[in-house]
Amino acid sequence: MAFDFDLFVIGGGSGGVRAARIAASEGGARVALAEESRMGGTCVIRGCVPKKLMVFASGVPQQIADAGAYGWDVAPGTFDWPRFRGALAKELDRLEAAYRSGLVNAGVTIYDQRATIEDPHTLRLADGHRVTAKHILIATGGWPFVPDIPGRDLAVTSNEMFGLDALPARAVVVGGGFIASEFACILNGLGVSVTQLYRGGQILRGFDNEARDLVADSMAAHGVNILLNADVARLDRIAGGIKVTLTDDTAMETDLVLYATGRVPNTSGLGLDRIGLETGKAGEIPVDGFSQTAVPSVYAVGDVTNRINLTPVAIREGHAFADTVFRGVPTMADHDLVPMAVFTQPELGAVGLTEEEAVARGEPFEVYAARFRPMRSLFAGRDDRTLMKLIVDDATRVVLGCHIVGPEAGEMIQLAAVAIRMGATKEDFDRTVAVHPTAAEELVTMRKPARRGPIG
Numbered sequence: 263m264a265f266d267f268d269l270f271v272i273g274g275g276s277g278g279v280r281a282a283r284i285a286a287s288e289g290g291a292r293v294a295l296a297e298e299s300r301m302g303g304t305c306v307i308r309g310c311v312p313k314k315l316m317v318f319a320s321g322v323p324q325q326i327a328d329a330g331a332y333g334w335d336v337a338p339g340t341f342d343w344p345r346f347r348g349a350l351a352k353e354l355d356r357l358e359a360a361y362r363s364g365l366v367n368a369g370v371t372i373y374d375q376r377a378t379i380e381d382p383h384t385l386r387l388a389d390g391h392r393v394t395a396k397h398i399l400i401a402t403g404g405w406p407f408v409p410d411i412p413g414r415d416l417a418v419t420s421n422e423m424f425g426l427d428a429l430p431a432r433a434v435v436v437g438g439g440f441i442a443s444e445f446a447c448i449l450n451g452l453g454v455s456v457t458q459l460y461r462g463g464q465i466l467r468g469f470d471n472e473a474r475d476l477v478a479d480s481m482a483a484h485g486v487n488i489l490l491n492a493d494v495a496r497l498d499r500i501a502g503g504i505k506v507t508l509t510d511d512t513a514m515e516t517d518l519v520l521y522a523t524g525r526v527p528n529t530s531g532l533g534l535d536r537i538g539l540e541t542g543k544a545g546e547i548p549v550d551g552f553s554q555t556a557v558p559s560v561y562a563v564g565d566v567t568n569r570i571n572l573t574p575v576a577i578r579e580g581h582a583f584a585d586t587v588f589r590g591v592p593t594m595a596d597h598d599l600v601p602m603a604v605f606t607q608p609e610l611g612a613v614g615l616t617e618e619e620a621v622a623r624g625e626p627f628e629v630y631a632a633r634f635r636p637m638r639s640l641f642a643g644r645d646d647r648t649l650m651k652l653i654v655d656d657a658t659r660v661v662l663g664c665h666i667v668g669p670e671a672g673e674m675i676q677l678a679a680v681a682i683r684m685g686a687t688k689e690d691f692d693r694t695v696a697v698h699p700t701a702a703e704e705l706v707t708m709r710k711p712a713r714r715g716p717i718g
Contacts, residue, residue, distance in 0.1 A: 263383075263394075269588070270385055270395035271295040272377050272532070275303020277564035277576030278401030279361055281584045287368040289588025294393065295370055296377035296385070301361045302354075304403050304565075305573040311357065312350055312424045313444060317605045319346055320451025324607075328642035341452055343429045350424060379533035382559045386533075397559055397587060400532065400547060401580065404525035404565035413497030416504050417519040420445065430454055430517035434506050436494055438465035440604050442522035443481070447607040450486045457514065458486055459506075461493040466604060470616035470665040472631070476649050477610050477667055483645070484607065494519075527566045544568055551594040553583045561587070570597050601679035603672030608646065611675025614663030614682055615653050620715050626656035627715035630688070630708040636668055636701050650704040652688065656714070659687040664705070674702050 269285050271278045274297030286293040300307045319341070329336040365372055375388040383394050406419035418426075420441050431454065435446045438460030446458040458465070458481075465488065466474040482488055498505040503517040527546040534541060537557050542548055546568030553561045561583055564576035575597065582593040601613040620627045630652040639646040648668030655662050664678045681690065696703035 265383065265394045265396045267292045267294045267371070267393065267395040269293045269397045269399060270377070270393065271399045271401055272379075272385070273297060273303065273401035273403060273564070273566075274299075274301040274361070274365075274372075275401060275403045275564060275576065276305050276573045277403075277580035278303070278399065279365060279580070280577045281399055281401065281563060281580035282370045283364055283368045284581055284584035285588040286365075286370050289584055291588045293368075293370045294373060294395070295365060296373040296375060296387065298374075298376035298388070300354075300358055301365075301372075302358045306357050306361065307354055308421045308424060310573055312354060313420075313441075313448070314605060315350055315353065316424070316448045316452075317444065317607075320448045321607065323451060323453070328639070328644070331642040341429075343426070343452075347425070378531065379537055379560070382537050382557050397561065399580075399583060400529075400560065400562040400566055401564050401576070402528040402532065402566050403576075404568075404571060405528045406521065407524045407526045408521045409523065411494060411496055413499070413504075414521075416497040416499060417521045419521055423520065426518075432503070432516045433457075433518040433520060434459060434504075434514065434516045435520045435522060436460075437522035437524070438462055438467060439522065439524065440466075441525075442520075443477070443604060443606050445520055445522060446486050446488075447481060447484075447605075450481075450484060451607060456486050457516070458488045459492045459494065459508070460488070460490055463490055465490075466610065468616075469604070469610060469612055470651065470663070471618055472651065473610055473612065473616075473649060473665045473667050476633075476647060477604070477606050477608060480608050480646065480667075481606060525565065525571065527568050529566060542568065552586050552592065553579055553595070570600055572600065572602065575600060599679065599683050601675050603675060605672065608648070608668050609666075609671035611666040611671035611673075611678075612664070613675055613679040614661070616663060616665070617651075617653060617715075620653050620662060624716060626717050627662065628654045628656055628688075628711035629713050629715065630654060630710075631712040632704040632708055634701075634704070637699060638669065648701055648704075650701070650708070652691070652705065652708065654688045654711075659689055661686055661688055661691065668701055670701075674705075678705065 268291035271282045282293045282295045285291040326338050377385045380386050408414050433449050433454050435442050435458045446456050450456045493509045495509045496507045507513045529545050547562040553563050563579035565571040579595040582595040585591040585593040604610040632650045636648045651665040653663035691706050694706045
């Protein structure tokens with residue numbers, strides 16, 4: 263059978279774009295890609311990139327406050343949200359154009375519309391046209407989840423945060439993960455009175471407990487009101503804004519409610535039922551190590567598979583797919599030892615096992631940890647704390663995990679991850695000469711374990 267394309271990609275996010283570009287430019291495939299929104303997907307348009315720029319903006323007030331200690335006579339000004347929002351929009355336009363030109367230069371045919379699956383080799387475009395492809399790759403990402411509570415339409419999600427008409431005076435952020443915690447810090451830094459609600463016992467579930475405790479304590483010290491074991495029962499519009507009623511019947515008033523309680527795979531209405539492809543409990547598309555579904559011609563990468571929902575992982579999966587199917591190089595994306603960064607204030611960087619995971623592993627280990635006041639904020643008279651922590655296997659001396667809380671933790675964990683990925687031992691860290699004065703030097707100067715894990 264003659265197909266219109268060798269590959270049709272549904273979704274123009276990081277994973278789908280990488281797969282399309284490599285398949286076309288290096289695999290010689292005839293490739294088409296359909297994107298119903300903006301090229302670049304969640305990360306570029308309404309996620310990582312604009313969020314990180316907002317992190318930068320929200321950190322300026324603290325820099326101004328510290329300036330006096332360093333001899334600068336700087337008066338705090340006011341934050342011009344419309345001005346920043348305009349500059350942000352221009353930057354996102356630039357990035358979107360770069361993604362698009364990369365596809366065009368690779369020879370990819372772009373359809374700026376929704377595509378759904380009709381059968382294992384046929385797709386229907388929103389304008390009614392049908393196209394055929396030997397292979398179909400689903401890379402539609404995830405979508406913010408808002409629970410079905412009364413007044414849910416009064417809440418916004420991370421998708422809408424970058425286009426607000428104005429910053430609110432008060433905000434309630436619901437959730438305890440990456441997105442909720444980051445936006446709580448961003449809004450707080452921009453002068454918004456922030457309350458963060460989380461139904462669990464501590465924010466940033468899944469990260470090392472010592473690290474997440476320090477992040478939460480630091481956020482609270484900087485003005486974020488964190489309410490744990492708290493959940494929303496309903497939202498109501500009132501004259502002064504929005505009334506948030508919790509499940510324990512307590513209530514508060516706010517101007518904005520941001521729901522960041524997680525994201526779900528974006529599979530609704532794709533036509534998966536037409537090809538007999540069943541999704542998992544969260545709506546995810548099950549795939550094997552090569553990102554192939556139960557339907558041999560259909561593959562999926564990125565957040566839609568709900569494996570590790572990070573942009574660099576989606577890119578790796580997309581590239582591995584293209585290598586496997588179009589370059590004749592069977593490749594599985596490696597999901598082990600993936601470094602992560604949470605751009606809260608302070609930042610949290612992590613790679614490998616947490617202390618709690620090491621305990622569950624049941625084998626003896628050592629914990630090396632250093633808490634200290636970093637030089638920059640110490641000189642400015644602030645009581646901020648930094649944490650450097652290593653989890654070390656007692657028998658092999660291999661560093662199993664690294665956890666950093668403090669300024670530029672994301673930058674540091676990227677480099678630490680290289681060493682840990684290579685199997686570095688604690689003695690390898692010890693033999694490395696420290697760069698002084700830096701915070702990161704603590705990673706190579708800790709000599710005595712703070713404590714030991716299960717023995718016997």
